[in-house]
Amino acid sequence: METNRNDKRTKARNRVAQLKGFYIHALVYVLVNLFIVVASIIGQMNAGESFNEALFNFGTFATPVFWGIGLAFHAAKTFGYSPFFSKDWEERQIKKYMEDDRREAEKFSKSK
Known part of the structure; x- marks a missing residue:
């Protein structure tokens, strides 16, 4: 009983x-990318570009876009989102392979 309680506590701590x-990753993402975007726009405006040119330059948002992709994968892992390999998919595959093994065993036993 105590082991079960400790296991639950450990799982809860890991989840937290x-x-x-x-x-923390999301907060750092927002703060760092806000700084990068503002610094990039100011730098480009000091180089002679207008605000609109600096704002709509791909380089201004390249870091947030690519880092955002990484953050999205981190979120998917953290919150258990898996569109390709869900728990239902795993269960179907397990049942499929168990059924295949059962059929194979039946074939083998009938051939003896």
């Missing part, structure tokens, strides 16, 4: 650590 890690 995952959430905390994601939230």
Whole structure:
């Protein structure tokens, strides 16, 4: 009984650590990319570009876009989103392979 309680506590701590890690990652993403975008726009405007030219330059938002992709994968892992390999998919595959093994065993036993 005590072991079960400790297992649940450990799982809960791990889950909280995952959430905390994601939230810290998201906060750092926002703060760092806000700084990068503002610095990029100011730098480009000092180089002679207009505000609109600096704002709509791909280089201004390249870091947030690519880092955002990484953050999206981190979120998917943290919150258990898997559009390709869901729990239902895993269960179907397990049942399929168990059924295949059962059929194979039946074939083998009938051939004896």
